[in-house]
Structures are given as structure tokens and as C-alpha cells.
Amino acid sequence: MPTDILTSTFMAFRAKLRSMAAGIAGSEEADDIIHDAFCRLWSRHPIIEDETEALKLSYTAVRNSAIDSYRRSTSRPTVSIEDSCHIIEQEDETETTKERQQTYEAVVSLSRRVLNKRQFEVFELHDIKGLGYEEVAETLGMTQENVRVTLSRARKSIREIYRKTQTV
Structure with missing residues (x-):
């Protein structure tokens, strides 16, 4: 029964959770973020008692996943392979x-x-x-x-x- 509560609550509020994730980390990452958050919550599903608790945990998990994703993307920006080769060529042990x-x-x-x-x-x-x-x-x-x-x-x-x- 707790699994049903978690799944139904998460799916009922999926659009709002996605919107929150997109607002924090960007729309490209939003689906991955809510998937990650649901997977994290799944390990806790036996202790979720009711819909209110499931909703609170869902919002918290999505928010934390979105913040983690945003921090990762800003602290380790991605560079295309072509750009990285160009950068490496330019960085010859400068001061x-x-x-x-x-x-x-x-x-x-x-x-x-x-x-x-x-x-x-x-x-x-x-x-x-x-x-x-x-x-x-x-x-x-x-x-x-x-x-x-x-x-x-x-x-x-x-x-x-x-x-x-x-x-x-």
C-alpha cells in the first residue's frame, strides 16, 4: 500500500515537480531530475505513511536533486570535444x-x-x-x-x- 501512495502522489504532482526542477536547473535536465528524485524516494517507500508525507518528500527530493544538478553543471561546465582540443593546444604551461x-x-x-x-x-x-x-x-x-x-x-x-x- 505505501508504494501505491508514493507512486500515485508522485505521478499526480509530476507536472508541478517537473516545473519546479526546470525552474532551478533548466528544462533540459528536469525529466532526469524527477526520475532521480523518484528513485531516491523509492528506497524509502516502506516508511511513507500517507499522501501528505509522500508529497512533502517528493518536493524535497526534487528540489535537492535539482540543486545538485545545477551545482554540478555550474561547477563543472561541459565543453565539446572540438573546443577541448582547442583549449588544450592553447594551454602550454602558461604562468x-x-x-x-x-x-x-x-x-x-x-x-x-x-x-x-x-x-x-x-x-x-x-x-x-x-x-x-x-x-x-x-x-x-x-x-x-x-x-x-x-x-x-x-x-x-x-x-x-x-x-x-x-x-x-
């Missing part, structure tokens, strides 16, 4: 590239010293190795929400310390 590499190494080194073990693990898996929240959560045995909070705190610590070292 800017060397400076970026030095800054990157400084941030990683700083984060190793400043962050506690769990924060660094989350930071490394998500920001350095490029894993998504779900993958990091599975790897470290955490919830996705805990991964988001830990990553946010880690970034804040790194940002504060990095700013202090740059002003000195």
Missing part, C-alpha cells in the same frame, strides 16, 4: 596554469592540516575526486545530508584559513 596548480596544491595541503579526518575524506572524495554526494555517502557510510553538512563546514574552514594566509 596562469602554473599559478592555478600552485594554488590547488596549497589548498589541498592546507586542507590536510586544517580539517579533521572525516572532513578531509569528504572534501577529497567530493571536491578533488569528483564523486557525487550519494557516492561519497555510500563510500563513507554516511547520509547524504551529513555529507553536505560536513563538506560545507570543511569548505568554510578552508576558506577562512586560506583568506587569513593570503592577507598576511
Whole structure:
């Protein structure tokens, strides 16, 4: 019975959920976002008691998936193969590239010293190795929400310390 509640509620509000996802991440991604959100909810379907709870969880799941999709697209913009070949040809170890590499190494080194073990693990898996929240959560045995909070705190610590070292 809970499966019927989740499915019927999700399908009844699908258009509104899609509209919300399109407003956050763009219309091209909206269908993928609501599909991803429904798949995430499916694992929780035995504990969904009624239609109101299913609706609240649906909106929350779609919103979070849309925000994740938007952040991924803005933090890692896609480049066509032709453009990437052109970019690679132009980037012959310029000073800017060397400076970026030095800054990157400084941030990683700083984060190793400043962050506690769990924060660094989350930071490394998500920001350095490029894993998504779900993958990091599975790897470290955490919830996705805990991964988001830990990553946010880690970034804040790194940002504060990095700013202090740059002003000195």
C-alpha cells in the first residue's frame, strides 16, 4: 500500500515537480531530475505513511536533486570535444596554469592540516575526486545530508584559513 501512495502522489504532482526542477536547473535536465528524485524516494517507500508525507518528500527530493544538478553543471561546465582540443593546444604551461596548480596544491595541503579526518575524506572524495554526494555517502557510510553538512563546514574552514594566509 505505501508504494501505491508514493507512486500515485508522485505521478499526480509530476507536472508541478517537473516545473519546479526546470525552474532551478533548466528544462533540459528536469525529466532526469524527477526520475532521480523518484528513485531516491523509492528506497524509502516502506516508511511513507500517507499522501501528505509522500508529497512533502517528493518536493524535497526534487528540489535537492535539482540543486545538485545545477551545482554540478555550474561547477563543472561541459565543453565539446572540438573546443577541448582547442583549449588544450592553447594551454602550454602558461604562468596562469602554473599559478592555478600552485594554488590547488596549497589548498589541498592546507586542507590536510586544517580539517579533521572525516572532513578531509569528504572534501577529497567530493571536491578533488569528483564523486557525487550519494557516492561519497555510500563510500563513507554516511547520509547524504551529513555529507553536505560536513563538506560545507570543511569548505568554510578552508576558506577562512586560506583568506587569513593570503592577507598576511
